[in-house]
Amino acid sequence: MDIWIVSAILLITIYFLVSEKISVDLTAIGIMVLLVVSNILTPEEAIGGFANPALITVGAMFVVSKGMMRTGGVEFIGRKIIQAARGNHKLALIIILLCVAAASAFINNTPVVILFIPVVMTMCCEFGLSPSKFLIPVSYASILAGTCTLIGTSTNIIISDLSASYGYQSLSMFELSILGVPLAAIGIVFLYFAAPKVLPALANPICQLQDNQHRLYLAEFRITAKSNLVGKNQGELFQDKYPSVNVIELVSKSHIYHPGRDRFKVAEGDILLVKGSLNDLVTILHNESVDLPSSEKDLVLGAQKDAPIVVELILSPHSGLRGHKLYQTALARDPDIHIIAVKRSNLHLAAKQIQDVQLQVGDVLLIWCHESKLETIRSEGEFIVIEDVYEELVHKRKAWWSIINFACMIGTATLGIADIMTCALTAAFLMIITGCLQMRDAYRALQGDVLLLIAGTIALGAGMQKTGASQLYAETFINLFSGLSPTLILGAVILATSVCTQILSNNATAVLLLPIAISTAQGIGVAAEPFVVGICFGASACFATPMGYQTNLMVYGPGGYRFMDYLKLGIPLNILVVLASTVLIPFIWPF
Numbered sequence: 001m002d003i004w005i006v007s008a009i010l011l012i013t014i015y016f017l018v019s020e021k022i023s024v025d026l027t028a029i030g031i032m033v034l035l036v037v038s039n040i041l042t043p044e045e046a047i048g049g050f051a052n053p054a055l056i057t058v059g060a061m062f063v064v065s066k067g068m069m070r071t072g073g074v075e076f077i078g079r080k081i082i083q084a085a086r087g088n089h090k091l092a093l094i095i096i097l098l099c100v101a102a103a104s105a106f107i108n109n110t111p112v113v114i115l116f117i118p119v120v121m122t123m124c125c126e127f128g129l130s131p132s133k134f135l136i137p138v139s140y141a142s143i144l145a146g147t148c149t150l151i152g153t154s155t156n157i158i159i160s161d162l163s164a165s166y167g168y169q170s171l172s173m174f175e176l177s178i179l180g181v182p183l184a185a186i187g188i189v190f191l192y193f194a195a196p197k198v199l200p201a202l203a204n205p206i207c208q209l210q211d212n213q214h215r216l217y218l219a220e221f222r223i224t225a226k227s228n229l230v231g232k233n234q235g236e237l238f239q240d241k242y243p244s245v246n247v248i249e250l251v252s253k254s255h256i257y258h259p260g261r262d263r264f265k266v267a268e269g270d271i272l273l274v275k276g277s278l279n280d281l282v283t284i285l286h287n288e289s290v291d292l293p294s295s296e297k298d299l300v301l302g303a304q305k306d307a308p309i310v311v312e313l314i315l316s317p318h319s320g321l322r323g324h325k326l327y328q329t330a331l332a333r334d335p336d337i338h339i340i341a342v343k344r345s346n347l348h349l350a351a352k353q354i355q356d357v358q359l360q361v362g363d364v365l366l367i368w369c370h371e372s373k374l375e376t377i378r379s380e381g382e383f384i385v386i387e388d389v390y391e392e393l394v395h396k397r398k399a400w401w402s403i404i405n406f407a408c409m410i411g412t413a414t415l416g417i418a419d420i421m422t423c424a425l426t427a428a429f430l431m432i433i434t435g436c437l438q439m440r441d442a443y444r445a446l447q448g449d450v451l452l453l454i455a456g457t458i459a460l461g462a463g464m465q466k467t468g469a470s471q472l473y474a475e476t477f478i479n480l481f482s483g484l485s486p487t488l489i490l491g492a493v494i495l496a497t498s499v500c501t502q503i504l505s506n507n508a509t510a511v512l513l514l515p516i517a518i519s520t521a522q523g524i525g526v527a528a529e530p531f532v533v534g535i536c537f538g539a540s541a542c543f544a545t546p547m548g549y550q551t552n553l554m555v556y557g558p559g560g561y562r563f564m565d566y567l568k569l570g571i572p573l574n575i576l577v578v579l580a581s582t583v584l585i586p587f588i589w590p591f
Contacts, residue, residue, distance in 0.1 A: 543574050
């Protein structure tokens with residue numbers, strides 16, 4: 001009876017994961033509830049997935065990946081790609097695919113693809129190329145590279161820990177590389193030659209919409225005695241290091257100098273009126289020893305409690321501050337709020353100093369303050385708080401910390417000094433404590449729906465194991481292929497995993513099919529390791545549909561694709577991975 005109950009729960013789970021009639025996290029909670037109320041699992045067993053090392057490791061890796069992205073290392077590479085490509089379509093494609101693959105082998109591939117989408121779109125605008133020729137290959141390259149290391153995708157981590165829980169060896173950091181790297185290399189070569197011929201050449205819809213002035217702010221900087229800018233003339237200030245920043249004027253004592261008309265050298269106490277991008281303005285505050293005229297404090301974005309954040313405020317249409325000068329507002333007089341810059345769309349700011357700007361509806365103020373202060377600003381109703389601008393900040397000054405931290409995590413895990421969960425948790429802690437990431441970013445990076453899904457499907461796997469359902473499924477599967485060699489049965493398992501992962505998430509597919517694969521190996525009397533590895537590669541062979549993996553869906557809209565575009569490139573890649581895995585796994589991991 002219990003087998004029929006757990007089978008019904010399995011079918012209900014698959015139905016809701018495929019139809020998405022309810023969210024995946026709610027589905028995961030429902031799994032645990034049904035397993036408990038049906039007495040399949042005890043409450044402690046049902047929530048055991050939350051203590052599973054795989055879930056903890058995946059959560060920590062989300063934080064580590066976010067820290068790497070926030071410090072700008074991958075973005076720097078992306079910008080260098082645009083320079084290196086020089087408008088050459090084929091050169092641009094191979095550079096992008098290699099960079100995406102290199103990053104995705106060690107960083108969660110979702111943020112890597114998120115980062116490279118705007119890089120590709122910008123490059124295509126600059127050189128008149130079609131983004132539809134690039135974006136599906138970017139997604140596929142990230143998926144292929146995810147199979148190269150233990151931390152390349154969360155699926156590998158989950159399978160490794162579940163394998164250990166079933167009494168088999170966990171995977172080492174580079175164990176999958178023996179097969180993963182050649183497969184990724186062959187896949188990238190295939191994409192390089194096939195993608196330009198198979199994928200459509202569609203116009204880039206954002207080129208006409210781009211407005212280079214849209215994200216430029218007007219800011220004031222006071223030059224301190226320690227500033228790196230002291231003694232520089234107007235032509236040496238920002239051009240090389242901060243290309244977006246233009247000097248509007250310099251106020252020195254009672255004199256106002258204009259760069260296009262006057263010659264001047266910067267001295268201590270001067271006020272610079274500049275226009276530039278969010279990242280460049282904040283980086284100047286950090287690196288060039290300049291102050292905000294209205295602030296006596298340095299801008300510090302660390303990991304401390306109630307850490308300061310940078311946000312945008314938009315003057316509300318109902319605000320009573322319309323027509324008031326900025327210095328007359330309570331915002332400007334508040335010692336805990338520091339105004340960095342002002343932006344007004346499509347209009348020139350006539351005021352000579354930021355504090356003299358006469359506010360209008362739609363004006364944007366760039367400020368930094370403690371997070372707790374935002375509630376006060378919201379309650380006053382004068383400004384609309386746009387918190388997401390903080391997500392655009394890149395903490396470049398912390399780049400080396402994040403790189404060293406990441407390298408140490410890889411090194412300690414590879415050498416076996418500590419297990420991957422300990423290494424990942426330590427790296428996540430260091431990302432925060434060194435200021436590469438704030439706690440609010442760490443919480444946002446956790447992807448709670450993914451973690452809940454992992455916990456729920458682990459509980460379902462435990463229920464299948466406890467009731468003997470996985471053993472029954474394995475025996476039925478073996479009977480279908482009775483008389484065939486272990487290699488062909490392995491190929492059937494990999495193929496079934498690949499088919500399932502086109503409609504389910506690869507994490508859910510791996511958790512549900514791994515116990516069946518292990519039971520199958522035990523049933524035919526061979527080692528389970530080839531089947532464990534086969535699930536790793538089968539679960540990542542998710543190229544044939546846009547629903548197969550989240551990065552496939554991410555590029556669907558920006559690339560202007562149709563369903564058939566995925567089939568044309570995805571089915572050959574799926575066949576490649578399934579066939580190559582079936583043939584090569586028994587040689588590397590013998591039965």
